[in-house]
Amino acid sequence: MWFENFSDWCVSSSCKTEGDVSPKVYTRFADKRHQHSLVKPLSESIYTAATNIQRLEVQGARNVAIAAIKAMQDLARETETKNRQAFLSELLEAKAILFSSRETEPLMRNAVRWITNRVERSASAKVQELAKIVSSASQQFLEMLEGSKERIAEIGARRVRNDSVIFTHCHSSTVTHLLKRAKLDGTSFEVICTESRPVFQGRITAKELLDLGVKTTLIVDSAARFLMNSADLVFVGADAITSEGNVLNKIGTSMIALAAHEARTPFYVVSELLKFDPETVYGDYEKIEERDSDEVWRSPPKSLIIKNPAFDVTRRNFIHGIICEEGILSPHAVTEVMHRKYPWVFEQPG
Numbered sequence: 001m002w003f004e005n006f007s008d009w010c011v012s013s014s015c016k017t018e019g020d021v022s023p024k025v026y027t028r029f030a031d032k033r034h035q036h037s038l039v040k041p042l043s044e045s046i047y048t049a050a051t052n053i054q055r056l057e058v059q060g061a062r063n064v065a066i067a068a069i070k071a072m073q074d075l076a077r078e079t080e081t082k083n084r085q086a087f088l089s090e091l092l093e094a095k096a097i098l099f100s101s102r103e104t105e106p107l108m109r110n111a112v113r114w115i116t117n118r119v120e121r122s123a124s125a126k127v128q129e130l131a132k133i134v135s136s137a138s139q140q141f142l143e144m145l146e147g148s149k150e151r152i153a154e155i156g157a158r159r160v161r162n163d164s165v166i167f168t169h170c171h172s173s174t175v176t177h178l179l180k181r182a183k184l185d186g187t188s189f190e191v192i193c194t195e196s197r198p199v200f201q202g203r204i205t206a207k208e209l210l211d212l213g214v215k216t217t218l219i220v221d222s223a224a225r226f227l228m229n230s231a232d233l234v235f236v237g238a239d240a241i242t243s244e245g246n247v248l249n250k251i252g253t254s255m256i257a258l259a260a261h262e263a264r265t266p267f268y269v270v271s272e273l274l275k276f277d278p279e280t281v282y283g284d285y286e287k288i289e290e291r292d293s294d295e296v297w298r299s300p301p302k303s304l305i306i307k308n309p310a311f312d313v314t315r316r317n318f319i320h321g322i323i324c325e326e327g328i329l330s331p332h333a334v335t336e337v338m339h340r341k342y343p344w345v346f347e348q349p350g
């Protein structure tokens, strides 16, 4: 089906009306669409994935990357472009839309770049062959992610001692997979998790852990320091790792790191290395996404200023180690290991 503009696409897709899309999403993606009015839109999957990511229906860096990769696979299947140039433009448009759906997600950006770079490098003029490259590159990236997740769980589970108490924040699928592995290895432990205001991803963690049969205690975020002395170690996920070895994760993570430092509780980041942002090597700061204020207070008093940053930066001095697919690394070693293991990440940032 052909659409005149984004609002038509919206009406015919999972968004029932324009108003059903947050104004931010609408403006962002509508601007893109209007540059291309009267052309068939990209695969609907790209807009749907971008909208779901932006609305937090897809949560956590790994799931965001997987949703973007799957949308690229759909695009390759559904494309109606007839030549190399048109196919490349379609891919670049998809890349721009996916990148703008969340600012603090280098894993997603690395995944999409991995796919588009492979297509750009091929000399083929046939759309069918280029589409095959998108599918196989996507599959390779998904396999890399899966392999890393298993390796991280294997390594990290060795740090969980019998009868220990683990502290965690927000919901990281990488952390919960590690804890699942520790449980399957027969280790007995309990977990304290924060509720993670404002949208309570800690409840997802709590439910998953209870389903695994792990004794779990949920606390309000501001009780983190109060309870830190009861924990033996902290595991948190990551959204981004910078060239200096600093880590961005859910807002509140850096406060937890400070509390852990004060209590001398080892603080580990559990993350695949592909959350590294190559642009930080060249001086760019990782952007911190600011989310809608109504997540914090739906009907606040007029003129009240509400700030709702989604992530914060934990400096490397507070990080005991990064548990990744290459082992437990000092944050100082990250850039060097990235150069060795994933040199392609540095080839074409942007």
Ligand code: RUB
Residues within 6 Å of the ligand: 058, 059, 060, 061, 062, 063, 169, 170, 171, 172, 173, 174, 175, 201, 236, 237, 238, 239, 249, 250, 251, 310
């Ligand atoms: C989730 C969050 C997670 C990281 C890592 O924030 O901060 O700790 O994304 O998750 P949000 P994973 O809910 O706002 O996306 O280990 O699953 O990649």
